[in-house]
Amino acid sequence: MSHTLTVEGLATHFHTRAGVVKAVDGVSFHVDRGEVLGLVGESGSGKTVTGFSLIGLVEPPGRIAAGRILFHGQDITALPEEELRQLRGNRIAMIFQDPMMTLNPVLRIDTQMMETVHAHAKVSNAEARARSRDALGMVGIPSPEERLSAYPHQFSGGMRQRVAIAIALLHRPELIIADEPTTALDVTIQAQILAEVQKLAREHGTALIWITHDLSVVAGLADRIAVMYAGRIVETGAVVDVLDAPLHPYTAGLIGSVPSRNKRGTRLRQIPGMTPQLINLPAGCAFRTRCASATAECEADPPETFPAFGRAVRCFHQQAEAS
Amino acid sequence: MSTTAGIAREETPFRRFTSEFAESPLAVLGLVIVVIVAVLALAAPFITPQNPYDLAQLDIMDGRLAPGSKSMDGLVFWLGTDDQGRDMLSGIIYGLRISLGVGVGSAIIAGVIGSALGLAAAYFGGKVETAIMRLVDLQLSFPAILVALMILAVLGKGVLNVMLALVLVEWARYARTARGAALVERRREYIEAAECLALPRWRLLAFHLLPNCMPPLIVIGTIQIARAITLEATLSFLGLGVPITEPSLGLLIANGYQYMLSGKYWISFYPGIALLVTIIAINLVGDQLRDVLNPRLKR
Amino acid sequence: MTTWIFRRLIQAIFVVLAMTVIVFIGVNVIGDPVEILISPQADQAERARAVIALGLDRPLWEQYGRFLWNAVQGDLGKSFVFNEPALRLIAQRMPATMELAVTAVLLSIVLGIPLGLYAGLRPNSFAGRSIMAGSIFGFSLPSFWVGLMLIMVFAVQLGWLPSTGRGQTATLFGVQWSFLTRDGLAHMLMPALNLSLGNIALVLRLTRAGARENMPMDYVKFARAKGLSPVRVVFVHVMKNITIPIVTVIGLEFGSTVAFAVVTESVFAWPGMGKLIIDSINVLDRPVIVAYLMMIVFLFITINLLVDLLYTVLDPRVRLESRE
Numbered sequence: 001m002s003h004t005l006t007v008e009g010l011a012t013h014f015h016t017r018a019g020v021v022k023a024v025d026g027v028s029f030h031v032d033r034g035e036v037l038g039l040v041g042e043s044g045s046g047k048t049v050t051g052f053s054l055i056g057l058v059e060p061p062g063r064i065a066a067g068r069i070l071f072h073g074q075d076i077t078a079l080p081e082e083e084l085r086q087l088r089g090n091r092i093a094m095i096f097q098d099p100m101m102t103l104n105p106v107l108r109i110d111t112q113m114m115e116t117v118h119a120h121a122k123v124s125n126a127e128a129r130a131r132s133r134d135a136l137g138m139v140g141i142p143s144p145e146e147r148l149s150a151y152p153h154q155f156s157g158g159m160r161q162r163v164a165i166a167i168a169l170l171h172r173p174e175l176i177i178a179d180e181p182t183t184a185l186d187v188t189i190q191a192q193i194l195a196e197v198q199k200l201a202r203e204h205g206t207a208l209i210w211i212t213h214d215l216s217v218v219a220g221l222a223d224r225i226a227v228m229y230a231g232r233i234v235e236t237g238a239v240v241d242v243l244d245a246p247l248h249p250y251t252a253g254l255i256g257s258v259p260s261r262n263k264r265g266t267r268l269r270q271i272p273g274m275t276p277q278l279i280n281l282p283a284g285c286a287f288r289t290r291c292a293s294a295t296a297e298c299e300a301d302p303p304e305t306f307p308a309f310g311r312a313v314r315c316f317h318q319q320a321e322a323s
Numbered sequence: 324m325s326t327t328a329g330i331a332r333e334e335t336p337f338r339r340f341t342s343e344f345a346e347s348p349l350a351v352l353g354l355v356i357v358v359i360v361a362v363l364a365l366a367a368p369f370i371t372p373q374n375p376y377d378l379a380q381l382d383i384m385d386g387r388l389a390p391g392s393k394s395m396d397g398l399v400f401w402l403g404t405d406d407q408g409r410d411m412l413s414g415i416i417y418g419l420r421i422s423l424g425v426g427v428g429s430a431i432i433a434g435v436i437g438s439a440l441g442l443a444a445a446y447f448g449g450k451v452e453t454a455i456m457r458l459v460d461l462q463l464s465f466p467a468i469l470v471a472l473m474i475l476a477v478l479g480k481g482v483l484n485v486m487l488a489l490v491l492v493e494w495a496r497y498a499r500t501a502r503g504a505a506l507v508e509r510r511r512e513y514i515e516a517a518e519c520l521a522l523p524r525w526r527l528l529a530f531h532l533l534p535n536c537m538p539p540l541i542v543i544g545t546i547q548i549a550r551a552i553t554l555e556a557t558l559s560f561l562g563l564g565v566p567i568t569e570p571s572l573g574l575l576i577a578n579g580y581q582y583m584l585s586g587k588y589w590i591s592f593y594p595g596i597a598l599l600v601t602i603i604a605i606n607l608v609g610d611q612l613r614d615v616l617n618p619r620l621k622r
Numbered sequence: 623m624t625t626w627i628f629r630r631l632i633q634a635i636f637v638v639l640a641m642t643v644i645v646f647i648g649v650n651v652i653g654d655p656v657e658i659l660i661s662p663q664a665d666q667a668e669r670a671r672a673v674i675a676l677g678l679d680r681p682l683w684e685q686y687g688r689f690l691w692n693a694v695q696g697d698l699g700k701s702f703v704f705n706e707p708a709l710r711l712i713a714q715r716m717p718a719t720m721e722l723a724v725t726a727v728l729l730s731i732v733l734g735i736p737l738g739l740y741a742g743l744r745p746n747s748f749a750g751r752s753i754m755a756g757s758i759f760g761f762s763l764p765s766f767w768v769g770l771m772l773i774m775v776f777a778v779q780l781g782w783l784p785s786t787g788r789g790q791t792a793t794l795f796g797v798q799w800s801f802l803t804r805d806g807l808a809h810m811l812m813p814a815l816n817l818s819l820g821n822i823a824l825v826l827r828l829t830r831a832g833a834r835e836n837m838p839m840d841y842v843k844f845a846r847a848k849g850l851s852p853v854r855v856v857f858v859h860v861m862k863n864i865t866i867p868i869v870t871v872i873g874l875e876f877g878s879t880v881a882f883a884v885v886t887e888s889v890f891a892w893p894g895m896g897k898l899i900i901d902s903i904n905v906l907d908r909p910v911i912v913a914y915l916m917m918i919v920f921l922f923i924t925i926n927l928l929v930d931l932l933y934t935v936l937d938p939r940v941r942l943e944s945r946e
Contacts, residue, residue: 464922466881468878472903473645476911476915557764560885576767583770588774598764599764602762602764603759
């Protein structure tokens with residue numbers, strides 16, 4: 001069975017004057033039709049660069065140094081730019097983090113939507129406008145016909161993100177990459193958007209990669225989770241399994257540092273130190289400098305192990321199942 | 324703050340400034356040229372083969388000779404002669420003297436006036452500030468050439484009038500820069516400390532605020548000198564600047580203009596090159612100064 | 623919106639009034655009004671009569687009132703040299719200057735924007751760096767010298783282009799224009815290019831800065847993520863954002879261009895109002911000088927007002943704020 005998207009050993013490196021930044025360094029995962037994959041990590045862990053790599057939008061000095069990205073079995077890292085362009089916004093769509101910045105401030109909403117329609121379909125202006133209006137209605141924007149001729153600054157942040165989502169949905173993509181699309185929004189708006197996206201993904205059978213640093217978002221939304229640290233995926237598995245019984249000390253630390261009702265009264269745990277600089281990163285487990293369980297062994301790269309069905313983890317000192 | 328202090332112990336600020344300035348070879352070249360030009364201008368009477376203002380030394384028979392020609396009494400005109408039989412090389416060096424003198428002089432006067440007004444605006448605020456800055460805005464909304472034309476149209480030609488025009492054109496930029504820098508500085512603790520000492524206001528402005536506002540003023544000062552020289556040359560070229568008896572570079576170029584169409588290019592060309600090299604050298608130095616002195620570019 | 627325009631209009635009128643005061647004071651207080659307003663050739667008796675005729679024995683505020691009253695009616699005195707109303711002289715020369723300035727501004731757009739865009743999109747390429755280095759010359763070279771060099775190379779050495787004058791003109795709306803004939807265009811090419819050099823450098827740098835500022839923005843990346851072609855991303859999305867500051871600056875620079883035409887017109891013997899003002903200053907034809915200054919000031923204020931209006935039309939954010 002072919003996955004919608006399979007990523008194998010993806011490495012995206014930035015060649016700067018100070019050295020090579022291995023933002024993404026050997027990442028593998030897959031996502032299926034109708035499935036939501038949560039890609040979790042702190043800022044600087046390489047999750048956003050992973051997202052951009054998937055649609056071929058890594059900009060110089062960055063480039064994909066190794067690995068394959070198979071979209072329905074076809075390696076898109078090898079595609080010429082024009083064929084990539086035809087995929088983007090059409091079969092693979094992306095939603096960005098900051099809705100205040102993603103829409104062009106000086107172009108009207110209809111322009112920005114209709115150009116997306118025209119980029120991938122030979123249709124009349126009237127047809128493109130109708131499709132745009134329907135997409136706006138689908139994401140819950142009231143009186144879409146009127147809103148079409150508005151400018152972005154006339155929308156609130158949540159509404160702008162809905163517009164961005166509507167643009168992403170225009171061509172019924174098979175894969176949506178959402179890069180922290182709710183981080184910049186109020187909590188109530190965030191919940192609405194989450195529910196909306198979940199519904200749409202289910203209805204259309206879209207595969208969804210949800211990039212976030214927020215475990216609670218992933219808990220409610222994703223089917224599977226992949227935890228990134230310093231350019232690598234340190235742990236993957238079904239959301240329930242990973243959140244209930246994290247195997248990697250980093251995942252455990254992340255979960256421990258989320259305040260929650262159940263843990264009221266107990267001390268919040270925190271991960272000491274900061275995310276490492278990705279420039280000239282030494283070999284071995286990148287987390288070892290912050291890890292309580294680290295030993296001399298960790299100076300070698302931990303191999304990927306598969307302790308249970310559908311789970312993978314890179315650590316010499318996996319946490320006890322009942323932590 | 325603590326890190327800069329640490330560096331300062333190892334090397335003096337001046338030494339760091341010079342080493343950072345020297346990072347751009349182009350800027351160093353510019354500085355070398357500026358120094359050479361300045362020395363030439365200052366030493367003009369001692370080094371030129373001829374005194375171009377002394378009509379007794381000129382021979383109309385030597386007029387419009389091509390570069391490299393010899394005069395009757397064996398003097399070589401390396402850059403040719405103009406219509407009066409004046410050696411162009413000597414004329415250019417003396418012209419540099421006038422151009423630099425007018426440019427630097429007006430830039431300094433404008434700098435003093437403009438900085439004083441800018442500091443006053445920032446320090447006193449309120450109506451003083453509004454009045455001064457409105458004037459600055461009005462001044463800057465009109466192009467320099469127009470303001471200069473206005474002044475010379477009313478006052479007539481002459482070296483002093485040209486300098487007055489240049490000062491009136493330039494002061495506003497200094498005022499704006501000085502105010503901007505002073506607004507930042509006056510919120511710092513050392514100014515508060517000085518205020519607590521109940522120092523007289525002029526002392527506070529001149530000895531505490533002003534020295535700390537100097538870097539940006541020096542930067543625009545450099546660039547303003549180049550602008551002043553250009554504007555003076557332009558005005559002189561238009562026949563509105565310095566008198567014909569003591570030609571600046573712009574006037575030398577204007578004098579050669581009529582002969583250029585007949586192929587006698589050197590009368591205009593070489594003064595033009597001298598003007599160009601001077602302006603570009605000053606700009607190179609100014610650009611590097613801006614990079615070195617701009618605190619925002621510091622890591 | 624209407625109240626805003628009205629307020630700007632009032633402001634503009636005040637600036638014009640302020641400038642009339644400055645010009646008036648310049649002419650009547652700093653300069654000697656008798657010398658300025660009366661022909662230098664006049665004898666003693668004529669002077670005395672003129673002083674009374676011109677009302678120079680009246681108090682200053684009354685003189686200013688008269689000056690203003692006459693100015694409003696379009697009377698700024700008669701030229702000593704041409705013995706014609708100064709304003710009419712200026713108006714006659716205005717088309718020549720205007721076509722030169724407009725052409726120069728067009729040149730700066732046509733050359734400055736593509737060059738700046740290239741330098742902005744490929745900042746580290748050799749061509750990009752060369753363009754930037756070249757633009758420094760556009761700023762720092764004295765324009766009159768560049769004009770001379772253009773003449774020397776293209777007119778004297780190569781003989782490709784005529785060196786001076788307007789060439790053949792054709793009549794449109796009762797005014798003579800050079801841009802309507804081949805010969806006129808050939809005459810206009812060098813002066814217009816010369817006049818536009820500074821503006822080319824300015825537009826180029828603005829465009830480059832705009833491109834460099836906008837290209838890393840999220841909206842550009844999002845536009846690419848939508849699958850738009852690079853051409854559409856750059857020329858619609860990015861350009862629309864860059865255009866707003868450029869239009870503003872070009873608009874504001876138009877006044878400077880007209881003023882700076884003084885230099886270009888002198889170099890290329892272009893018979894516009896700049897040439898007229900220089901000639902007038904040289905022969906102390908003061909009514910013409912005053913008329914020119916008032917005209918330029920008026921032009922400036924009008925342009926600033928128009929640019930402000932245009933800005934609100936172009937930028938949807940400003941437009942809507944001012945409407946509310």
